[in-house]
Amino acid sequence: MPPQPNRRSREQGGLPPPLSRATRHGVTPVIRPFFAPGLFRGQVALVTGGGSGIGLCVARELCNLGARVAITSRKPEHYETARDALTGEGFDVLATGCDIRDADQVDRMVDQVLERFGRIDVLINNAGGQFPSPARAMTPRGWEAVIRNNLNGTFHVTLAVANKAMLVARRGRIVNVTATVGRGFPGMAHTGAARAAVENLTRSLSIEWASEGIRINAVAPGNNILSSGTEQYGAELIELARKATPLKRLGTAEEVARVIVFLASDANDFITGSVYSIDGGQALWGDIWPIEDRAGPSAQGEAAPRRDSKST
DSSP states (O other): OOOOOOHHHHHTTSSOOOOOHHHHTTOOOOOOOOSOTTTTTTOEEEEETTTSHHHHHHHHHHHHTTOEEEEEESOHHHHHHHHHHHHHTTOOEEEEEOOTTOHHHHHHHHHHHHHHHSOOOEEEEOOOOOOOBOGGGOOHHHHHHHHIIIIIHHHHHHHHHIIIIIHHHTOEEEEEEOOOOBTBOTTBHHHHHHHHHHHHHHHHHHHHTGGGTEEEEEEEEOTTEESTTGGGGOHHHHHHHHHTSTTOSOEEHHHHHHHHHHHHSTTOSSOOSOEEEESTTHHHHOOOSOOOOOSOGGGGTOOOOOOOTTOO
């Protein structure tokens, strides 16, 4: 049996990465060394939703670059599996359960990270979730669930980490993971509203905390990124997203992770309050929400037939 590749050989680009979800969908990401070794040495990063998808990709990249990492998730099967995989690769990882919708749970989780590592230098707000639904079919409970998760949860974690760690240290990097919502989010208006609010929160806090050494930005992956989040949409919608992408392919969680890691690093000190779309140009061009033409020719500037007033 041939020897198994180790982590270092992958970092040096000598061996391809293991098969990913993107590879199974016909998109093979090219993974090459991109950041300086040890870029995050001595730093501690907290990644919410770090048990799968984009969050796990970010956590692994931060570990590879020298950070000690804490990952959180509501589901034990996610964070425990991720913890076992990362510790098996030789990384120092704390994994804990947390429902970010609950501010008290968030406070306890942040205290646990500080007790273990003594500091938090980087926060990646990746946890979130939504479900496809036209607005007319949404229930108040469904709407509230998404708002509490994607908006309130992001604020709870950000405030706890800032007050307990970053504002005290007068230093920190925060990256919020939102979605491409600049043209609205038909079919998922609940998450569109929540993500747009997070982007405004990002801009607001970047000003409030600029003098405190904190840089806060957001990345907005399109619905054409192959990850655990988009997998629930089904093959038909994913293919529509691909066709609506100018680059005519799907993106990968690894490609999103690279942008997040840069914004979270010391290499970034002058970018704050910005939102980066990662969607292959989709937000500038494609449409995946069909609109039925019910108005007929008159809606296109043609005169509607006149009714003869003398007729009976």
